[in-house]
Amino acid sequence: LSEWQAADWKSLGPADWFGDSSRHVITLSAPEGYTPSPGDCLGARIQKLTPELMERYAVEAFIEYEDYLVATYVEPGSPAEAAGLREGDVIHTVDRERVRNPLAMERLAARLARQPGSKAEMEVIRSGRTRYGGEKDLSGSFAFLVDDNHLYFAARVSDDVHVQDLEGWDIWQQDCVQIALDPALEATKGGYGENDHEIGFALRGNETLVWRWKGRRGQPVQRPEGVRTAAVRRGTETIYEAAIPLREIAPFASEVWPLCGVNVVINDSDQTETRKGRLELVAGATTRGKNPDRFAMFHTQPTGHGRRLxxxxxxxxxxxxxxxxxxxxxxxxxxxxxxxxxxxxxxxxxxxxxxxxxxxxxxxxxxxxxxxxxxxxxxxxxxxxxxxxxxxxxxxxxxxxxxxxxxxxxxxxx
CATH class of the missing domain: 2.60.40.10 (Immunoglobulins)
Structure with missing residues (x-):
């Protein structure tokens, strides 16, 4: 990265963490002789989910808060805690049925108390933020440079456990970096525009992988042509570099359109099954719904030399x-x-x-x-x-x- 000293590096860390939610099934029951208290469910306080509670518990934006309940308190030693319910858990179903009213949870507790030995299965959605282990778990920085023929991207990622054994489309599920570009400033919402791009880079063993999930209309979903990449693992740090031909990200043209919408994602797995969470320059703008209208603005400085036109x-x-x-x-x-x-x-x-x-x-x-x-x-x-x-x-x-x-x-x- 010696030639990147003059670049404008942007850091991503704890404040940019956006964990992937996970689903858990817990089994509720009431011990013999248990008397439920008014207003709770087996020692848990259940409320309607609100925008304020979504922010407090880092609930992902794809959840429609009007349709969900959330546990705002779980009493230590209670049947709810023994079952595995945690504060911040969003209640999805009870016995495979949607529950939208806190009173229904009180009635559930009363039923379980009247019938010792009976059980109810509750599926909850748990925020991924609780699984973040701090900067050693995942942090990083990135930079862009541009010349007459290429857009250059570099990232330094601190990650205590590097996992990547996938390929092609699936590399986003494990450790990798992704960039999304809106060169025509279409600023679409709920989906990419026809000129937008999404490209990712990963290190698998000693092999550097690159994949394009979205290109300009007509460009195939595959490895983009002519992209030069390099990646290396040094201790707990992974360094990525890429040179992307401007023709692969048309209509990107820094001299005539110096502004480009951009988002950057650093994915983290720590296991082979799926992504645990990610750092994102603009939280959710790429990973939840593809919303270039929320991208950050990348301002390129004209080189003033090189290309005649x-x-x-x-x-x-x-x-x-x-x-x-x-x-x-x-x-x-x-x-x-x-x-x-x-x-x-x-x-x-x-x-x-x-x-x-x-x-x-x-x-x-x-x-x-x-x-x-x-x-x-x-x-x-x-x-x-x-x-x-x-x-x-x-x-x-x-x-x-x-x-x-x-x-x-x-x-x-x-």
Whole structure:
């Protein structure tokens, strides 16, 4: 990490811990002669779950608090404690039936007291925060750097037990790091936008693994191409480094769009079955619902040298009526050239043997980032097409390229 000294490192520690909830089944019973007290259940105080109690007991946000009860006190030595109930446990079911009213728990205690030897099975959801062992258990820091061709990512993770024996899609369940990017600032909620990315890195033995769970529309879920990675375990510290080609995270273009939404997750297992919890830059923004609208902002500093032309492409309209126009936004800047060549190739996916439509146009370039609306008119008949758009300097240097399927539909019939 010697070349990372100038990077802006961000630390993650106890305040960023977000434990995965676990489910437990406990068996409730009342000893002979037990007399339940009004307002409790076998020595446990049960209340309706509220937003305040969710925060107090670190209940994960996916739980709808209106539908759950929570144990806010468990008396030492009580039947509830003997059964394994803990303060902060969220009650999911009793005898496989949902229970939403604290009075139902009082009635349950009365029934068990009247019938010594009878039992009730309670399923509870237990916060993962109780399983966090402090900074030695898991803590870390990360940094990003960017140049004309790559986004660089590094992380230093302190973890007393390193576990990773999975591969591909499943590596998130054990020790690894994940980054999520929203380069077009779509800021979607409840799911990724079409330009968002989620990539992870793991160390399995002496092998460094990389996986892409989400790419720009059309990119396959697999190991991204051209990514260089390295990881090493030194004592209780794991160091990760990655160089990601900018083409793999398009439309990321730091010179023209210096802001990028980002989230970082450090996963922890300590066992082979599943993830125990994680440190997350923005808690739950990636691991609970995919919410780029909550991502942190990553601000890149333009390099001021290297690439003669910087460009990025996003799409506003990828379907058009016959005779209409597809529409994209093209952002460019350069301190060395004043013009760029935009080339558009369009090939039919329904008739691959048909001729290729090719058009080129020259657009102006300024030293400061400038966004242009690019309309691509279509005289082609209705159908599916593959569009290939590239932006180059006059000398042929490629600045940006995008390939995507588009659809031309016939006019409405009256």
């Amino acid at each position: 910087s460009a990025g492409i996003t799409w506003d309209r990828r379907c058009a009526q016959e005779g209409g126009a597809l529409q994209a936004t093209l952002a460019l800047c350069s301190t060395e050239t004043r013009e760029a060549i935009v080339r558009v190739e369009m090939r039919s996916l329904d008739s691959p043997s048909s001729s290729l439509s090719v058009r080129e146009t020259t657009v102006p370039v300024t030293p400061e980032p400038r966004a242009l609306t690019l309309e691509i008119s279509s005289a082609s008949p209705a159908g599916r097409y593959l569009l290939d758009i590239s932006v180059r300097t006059k000398s042929g240097q490629l600045a940006a390229r995008d390939r995507l399927p588009v659809f031309i539909y016939p006019p409405a019939r009256r």
